[in-house]
Amino acid sequence: MSEHTTNTALRLRPPAHRVSRRAIGYWTVTAAIFWVLLIGVQTVIVVTSDEPPSFFAVTLVISCVLGPLHLIVMPQWRYRVHRWEVTGEAVYTQAGWLKQQWRIAPVSRIQTVDIERDPFEQLFGLAKITVTTASAAGPLRISGLTHDRALELADELTKTTQAVRGDAT
Template identity: 85%
Template sequence: MSEHSTNTAALRLRPPANRVSRRAIGYWTATAAVFWAVLVAIQVVIVVTSDDPPAFLTVTLVVSAIAGPLHLLVMPQWRYRVHRWEVTGEAVYTQAGWLKQQWRIAPVSRIQTVDIERDPVEQLFGLAKLTVTTASAAGPLRISGLAHDRALALADELTKTTQAARGDAT
């Protein structure tokens, strides 16, 4: 068996070992709460200020008032249980999503860039997103919900591992 086929056989899609930061639960809750608050506020303003509000808008307001809190209770916890990541000397593994779940694996030899991104709310929660760009047509791998210091250490580790790996990342 050649070295290439041995490495390929070792890189099986499997559940990654590490969970994201617990602070991601608060981040996901806060960002979803803003969405629901804006949606409900717009509906309330239209219903209250309109002389003859459409009947469907009252129904959607009631649905939003029920669905919003349920979403805020279920989604962040579910995502926390699903979102995982792992980095080995051979590959980066990710698992993400909550309704639609995605598992990805990228051999270290295929990594082209490693980036860290933080939106203002992530900064408030001390979180960051790590993006690993590869030569894959499926696009980059993203690990959301990492503690900022962990994301920095992981980016450093991946950069060192990538530089040591053979291959041209194409």
């Protein structure tokens, strides 16, 4: 392998861009819905049962401690981890919080670029991009982008993909 080929080879590295700060609120709200429902169900069981099993009271207390802790730590942690970058050669992603994943996909392997927005993402002005490639590892996802940035990125990826020769297989 020549020195030039070694210097231009794609390698896994931390992507350059963070997601939108709005993602912190989005992640907090979506996690809060889970905790409110869980604690609500547990509370109803403990309050309405004549003699609830003691483990219900214990799990309620644990949920009341873990829920707020999760809502404080998880969104901030995810914001620090989630990153993305698109170059003329590849798409780089880094995501997760407990289990972290780094991915790289050469632009020549991109097959489709999709933008998705669930109802809560719409409330926060966010969107996610799914980049489908000819890879058994599955698509790359960039979550937590502002809607405008997602549109720009999808347009940029489409133009870059069209400019690269190959059939993405």
